[in-house]
Amino acid sequence: MLMSSGNEPAKLAFGPNDFRVMQPGRFVLCAVTGEPIPLDELRYWSVERQEPYASAQIATRRLTEPA
Secondary structure (H helix, E strand, C coil): CCCCCCCCCCEEEECCCCEEEEECCCEEECCCCCCEEEHHHCCEEECCCCEEECCHHHHHHHHCCCC
16 A cells, blocks of 8 residues: 655755755645745755755744854
């Protein structure tokens, strides 16, 4: 039986220019807002923190906070 990965978030490894799917899914959750981000719309993340962000504004705000 095939299992659908549509309801579970993907697990990703973030690199400087792209990400690798470690566990299949159709979305990830924004590390700041918790909002789902479809993988085909994911543009912002932190390699150091290994976190995805929903927008450039959210990424900038998060990355200016202390780690």
